[in-house]
Every structure is written in C-alpha cells, then in structure tokens.
Amino acid sequence: MKGDKEGLKLEKVLSRWPREPHNLIPLLQAVQDNFHYLPPEALDEVAQYLKIPLSRVFGVATFYAQFTLSPRGKRHIRICLGTACHVKGGTEIVKKVAEKLGLRPGETSKDLEVSLEIVRCLGCCSLAPVMVIGGRLFGRLTPDKALHLIENFYDQDQNSERS
Amino acid sequence: MTKIKTRRDLERLREEGERELFPPHGKILVGMASCGLAAGADKVYIKIAKGLERHGLNFTIGKTACLGFCSREPLVELRIPSGLRLIYQQIDEEKADTLVAAWSRNDLTPEWALCQIQGEKGEPYLLSPALRQISSDRDLNFYSKQRKVVLRNCGLIDPLNIKEYIACGGYFSLYKALQMSPSEIIEEVKRSGLRGRGGAGFPTGKKWELCYRAPGTKKYVICNADEGDPGAYMDRSILEGNPHSVIEGMIIGAYAIGADEGYIYVRAEYPLAVKHLRIAIAQAKELGLLGKDILGSGFSFRLHVFEGAGAFVCGEETALIASIEGRRGQPRPRPPYPVESGLFGKPTVINNVETWANVPLIIAQGAEWFRSVGTPRSPGTKIFSLTGKVKNTGLVEVPMGITLRELIFEIGGGPPEGKQFKAVQIGGPSGGCLPAELLDLPIDYESLTQAGAMMGSGGMVVVDEDTCMVELARFFLEFTQAESCGQCPPCRLGTKRMLEILTRITQGRGKPRDLSLLEELALGVREASLCGLGRTAPNPVLTTLRYFRSEYEAHLEGKCPAKFCRALLAYQIDPELCVGCGLCARACPQRAIFGEKGKPHRIELRLCVRCRACVSACPKGAITAR
Numbered sequence: 001m002k003g004d005k006e007g008l009k010l011e012k013v014l015s016r017w018p019r020e021p022h023n024l025i026p027l028l029q030a031v032q033d034n035f036h037y038l039p040p041e042a043l044d045e046v047a048q049y050l051k052i053p054l055s056r057v058f059g060v061a062t063f064y065a066q067f068t069l070s071p072r073g074k075r076h077i078r079i080c081l082g083t084a085c086h087v088k089g090g091t092e093i094v095k096k097v098a099e100k101l102g103l104r105p106g107e108t109s110k111d112l113e114v115s116l117e118i119v120r121c122l123g124c125c126s127l128a129p130v131m132v133i134g135g136r137l138f139g140r141l142t143p144d145k146a147l148h149l150i151e152n153f154y155d156q157d158q159n160s161e162r163s
Numbered sequence: 164m165t166k167i168k169t170r171r172d173l174e175r176l177r178e179e180g181e182r183e184l185f186p187p188h189g190k191i192l193v194g195m196a197s198c199g200l201a202a203g204a205d206k207v208y209i210k211i212a213k214g215l216e217r218h219g220l221n222f223t224i225g226k227t228a229c230l231g232f233c234s235r236e237p238l239v240e241l242r243i244p245s246g247l248r249l250i251y252q253q254i255d256e257e258k259a260d261t262l263v264a265a266w267s268r269n270d271l272t273p274e275w276a277l278c279q280i281q282g283e284k285g286e287p288y289l290l291s292p293a294l295r296q297i298s299s300d301r302d303l304n305f306y307s308k309q310r311k312v313v314l315r316n317c318g319l320i321d322p323l324n325i326k327e328y329i330a331c332g333g334y335f336s337l338y339k340a341l342q343m344s345p346s347e348i349i350e351e352v353k354r355s356g357l358r359g360r361g362g363a364g365f366p367t368g369k370k371w372e373l374c375y376r377a378p379g380t381k382k383y384v385i386c387n388a389d390e391g392d393p394g395a396y397m398d399r400s401i402l403e404g405n406p407h408s409v410i411e412g413m414i415i416g417a418y419a420i421g422a423d424e425g426y427i428y429v430r431a432e433y434p435l436a437v438k439h440l441r442i443a444i445a446q447a448k449e450l451g452l453l454g455k456d457i458l459g460s461g462f463s464f465r466l467h468v469f470e471g472a473g474a475f476v477c478g479e480e481t482a483l484i485a486s487i488e489g490r491r492g493q494p495r496p497r498p499p500y501p502v503e504s505g506l507f508g509k510p511t512v513i514n515n516v517e518t519w520a521n522v523p524l525i526i527a528q529g530a531e532w533f534r535s536v537g538t539p540r541s542p543g544t545k546i547f548s549l550t551g552k553v554k555n556t557g558l559v560e561v562p563m564g565i566t567l568r569e570l571i572f573e574i575g576g577g578p579p580e581g582k583q584f585k586a587v588q589i590g591g592p593s594g595g596c597l598p599a600e601l602l603d604l605p606i607d608y609e610s611l612t613q614a615g616a617m618m619g620s621g622g623m624v625v626v627d628e629d630t631c632m633v634e635l636a637r638f639f640l641e642f643t644q645a646e647s648c649g650q651c652p653p654c655r656l657g658t659k660r661m662l663e664i665l666t667r668i669t670q671g672r673g674k675p676r677d678l679s680l681l682e683e684l685a686l687g688v689r690e691a692s693l694c695g696l697g698r699t700a701p702n703p704v705l706t707t708l709r710y711f712r713s714e715y716e717a718h719l720e721g722k723c724p725a726k727f728c729r730a731l732l733a734y735q736i737d738p739e740l741c742v743g744c745g746l747c748a749r750a751c752p753q754r755a756i757f758g759e760k761g762k763p764h765r766i767e768l769r770l771c772v773r774c775r776a777c778v779s780a781c782p783k784g785a786i787t788a789r
Binding site for chain 2: 021022023024025026028029056059060063064065066067082083084085086087088119120121122123124125126127128130135136137138139140
C-alpha cells in the first residue's frame, strides 16, 4: 500500500475474515467499502492472505460489476437503465447528465469529485426513471429534475445505504 | 428475550405482537420500502412524527414496507384500534403537516385517502359519514382482482418486529413442521403442486425429494435472491417487507431435506433488503428459531447472508454456487444437478425468494388450500411487477391463470394518456414481447412458454405505440450481451453478432438478408448455449420477429413506425404553421434550416443530424418527424 497507515487499515479489514478461499468475494467487498475501490496493492495482499493465486483474485475482481479497480468520485451517481427506466426515457437522462458533467458513463472526474455509472435495475421500476446519488434513491425523474438534483443534492454520508 | 421452546411461548409472543400491530391508542404507518423512500417517504415520516408531537396526538408512529400500489407512493396509513386501516396516497411533506393537523381536529381528510382496508370480518368499516366517502380496497380494481397470499403481510407489519410477524401466524408453521417427519413435509409440498417461482417452474417438492434422497450427511439450502431481471422487484419487496417469511420457509426446507446450513444470496443493489434480512436473522437467533436445537426439537440450522457482487448470470443456480464458493460466476454443465452435487460439492436445494415464502403458508393451511387457487398445472398465486406504460404501476399478486388483459387493463388500468397498448414484455431479458392479440392468454407456465415468452421472475413491462419493438429487442440484446459470462462461444459470439445486426437495423443500415440471418442466429444460440442465460437470450428477438415482423420490415425500408429510431426520422416544417420567426434556424447546430424572415422555412435533410434542437425551439409546434 501507498502509506503505512493504509497498509495497517487493510490488515485490519482482512483480519476479520477466516483465511478460507471461499471468503474472497466478501473480503473484496470489505476492502472496497473501505477504500471506495480496489487498489492494485490490495489485490496482492488479499491473494497472499487467502493463499490463492493473484490471477484468481484479479479474475473475480474483474468479473463482477460491483468491483472497480480505479477510484470512484466522492459523489457517485448511478442512473438506472433497466427495462422500465429505458421505456420511460432513462436514456435521455443519461445523455443530459453526461453532457452536464462532461463525463461518459463509467468515468470519474479528474478531481475525483463526481463519477457517473449506468446500472441495470435498482428494483424501483414503478417509479421509473430512477437514479441514486451517494446512497439515496430518487424516482419519477425528468432530465431537468435529474440535473437539478445533481446540482443541489450532496449526500452527507457516502455509505448511508450500507449503514 | 428468552428462547421459545413451547407453543405457549409462541402464543404469548403472538398476543404481544397483536397489541403492537393494533395498539389501543391507534398507529400511523409510513411505507418505507425502497420505492417509498425514492418517492420521499423518509421526509414524510419525520414531518408526521414532529406533527404528532406538536399536536400532542397519542399515536404510535411506525414504519412498514410496501402495499404494492407504487405509483401512489408515498403511502401513509392511519390504523385505528377497531382494526380500521385508512390508506392515504401521494403524501408529500406539505400534505403530511396538513394531514396531522386535520387528524388533531378529528378530520379524516377523506379526499386524500386511497382506500380503507376492510377488517377481519369481511365488511368495510362504515363508521362515520366521512368514512363513507372513502372506498373500500375491494372497490378498487387495483386491489379487488388481486389475491394477496404471499404479500398479505407486506405493508401490514413492521418488517423489523418479529412479534408482529408472529402475530400474523408466523413461525407457527415451523412449529407444526418440526412435529412432522421430513418425508411428511416433502409429501405435503409435493401434493401442493408448488412450482419454482424463479422462472423455470420446476416442482419444488420433487426437488426437495431428490435432495433428501441424495447420499451424504452435509447438505445445504440456498435462497436465490439475485433478482437480476430488469423490471422485476417482487423479491426485493418480500425481503424488505416480510423477511421472516423467507427465513421460516428456509428452516422448514432445511429440516425436510436434512440440511444444517443455508445461504441467502442477495443482490448488492438491494441494500435495504440486506439490512432487513440481517436484522431478521439476528432476531430469529435470539428467540431460538435459528441456531442450535430449534424450538427444543434437536434440529439445528445456521443461515448466512451472501451479498452478490453484480452479475446477472449469478441468477443461474450453478453460477450462483460458484459465486458463494468465491469464484467467477460462471455456470457449469448440468447434470450433475445441485440436488446431487451443489455448494462445495454437497447436495443442495436452491429455491427463489417467492418460492420459499410460499412454504410456511402451505404447511399452515395444507396442500388442498394451496391448490384451490390457480390452475391445476400451475396452482397458487404469482407476484408480478407491473411497470412501464401503464396507469397503475406496482406489485400485484394474482391467481395463476388470470388473463393478461385482466392484469394489464383491469388491475393496471391500461396505458396512460389514452395511448394505444402495443405489447407486454414478460419475464425480463429471457422472456418475450406479446402483442395485443394475445391479451386473452391465461398466465401460467405452459401458456407463456408456448407463446414464446416465459414466466421468468414475473417482470411485466407494458409498452405503448411510442415504443419501437426493434429498438426494444436491441435493448435486451445489449443487456444479455454485456451480461454473458463469456464462457461458451454460442452465447458470447452469438449475442454479439445479433446485437450488431439489430443495431444496424435501428440505424437504417439494415440489409434485406438481415431478418433471416437474425432468426438463424437466434435459433442457434438458443440450441447451443450452455446455460439459461444464453438459451433464453434470443427470446425477445424471436418474439418480436414473430409478432412484430412488419416493424422490422419497415426499418429495412427506412421507416420507424413508432418514430423512435432517430436515424430513420425525417424532420419537416409545416408551411401552414411556420411563421418564419427563424428560431429553429438559430438553434440548428448544422445550419441545415433555410428561409427568409417571415416566410416558411425548410430543413435540408442531407445536413440534418436529427438532434431535435429545432423541434424544441419552435414556438408553433410546426416541426414534426415523418
């Protein structure tokens, strides 16, 4: 890890899990919860901790959509493009928001402030189109409403959805 | 709390729970499942809580989950000790204040009420003139055609209060089951005819029997809550609104097949469901309903929650197992089926959330009761999430065998704004699009499969005349292509090629041979793919080709009948309506609009990029697509 401090933090995260290979996914989730992404050094540490090849850790980390190997923005905006959101104009919202932020879906701003992601179904189809900023869900969007929310809503706690 | 050992202990908790469900001084409930929260229910809750304090009203305030009528969220309930439940709809912060003030004046504000829910005795409460203005839930088409069995406690109980679940009969089935022998339970489930609610419809009792008979002492049960189908959210709603029903079903299943350990595999996109499950499991443990020596029977069972990491393919049972084992979620060929060799190579029963939630009901009320609803081959009820272009969106539970027309037009109210119904997409990316001609089709496993769709998990997205069916098929292929795990070539390459063809058709670059090529590819992918994802991925393409072929043909001729595919649109200015203000010409980034001030303008189509800037700019609505 970059600094000793982060290294210690990682050690603490890992030590909560028994050294069994089947704990790989929850372990990576815990690491990502802490650092908001999976730093490459952490993958190495995880592999050593579980005594499995790095290739297997990397394989899992790149297979699942939840994991990201590059840092995400402080404000993580996720716009739903499940079927109901698609039918009700989600694509237009993605377009407008992407234009406004100057980011393509999947990108993070250079100052690490904002990142934009497309997700497939948040299970709130009856309020389509929906999006999540930080941990908060917003429904019945229009492009204007979405832009307004993005400008005005700052989630205090990034992880409020998990707490 | 002390552990429950006897039926008396359960009865005692039931009495406590009943008092909490219907406290003597009345109760206010706010629907705070994910959909309620998305509509702002948390702010409404705070407003009401503060309002009750300010007005000195002695109501208990509580949280519940989802009543199913999502298009009317946020929903607030006023529960009076006599058992009356008044449901208010679309309550925002401002309305919340007014509502509490009205209650303090004994004014029930009937004009904001959605309905009153009838009490146990079966008659709507008609106590006062104000109440007479509020219709009963029986008179609302949305509720009257439904048959709430699995969902009956969602929106009634506080999902985080185990006593309220027990008050509704919860965990009495477990008590009863533990007095039965495993084979008696399996026989009862077999006789009920319950079939897997996750999509394929395999008989649940038969699955249990195979696992029960499989050799070995270590066995597992798994709940598949990896609800990946976009457009379906019944599993989320059950887990958020009544997590104990799933847990109870799993304990009964584990006892029946002889498993001592189980997993619930939940999508990471459902943080609230995960939270509620974890709390519910901790509560069940505390009361001795999970863990060692359950209810003093000697039977022990441990239950874990496993958060998925975002892969649609993990809804497939062998991929899900690989994921719990800490590997990439890639399916493997079957046989051997998980009932013989599943999690960590041990015999495993995997059932979907809704299936597990049916189990306690069957044990409590018997196989005959279960069979009395639905059709002979598909007994029971099924939950559908009705979304898209339909007036009443929400979660509905109906008896199997109901027709699509009843579901979409009577319960759902049909498409809004007087638009024409075009198709209903059933079963997510694995399902198909069925046209208006098939509206009288009864909903059961066989009929849907015969029509080219499938039950799937029960997602039902209604589309109207404004939706392009070719584009919709492309949308689903984009999804399945991205979610293909990449292991077997028919799925990995086939979905990619199909997506390319569909994309070029929607962009006006389709070739005459494309339709037959698409069909050939679709049939090949369906035949040769390893798992359910690939085998069902062609369904949206095959059904749209079957029922909406003329739309494909129109695209090949350069027209999109729904006027959706931009590349195929030609914009024109109606000279009758144009006043020559020039706003369109100024808005056009391509400088493709010409004309003199005060005279009708025209669009040069060779320069036009179909950005619609002119359409938005025109004050007269003179620019339309052709």
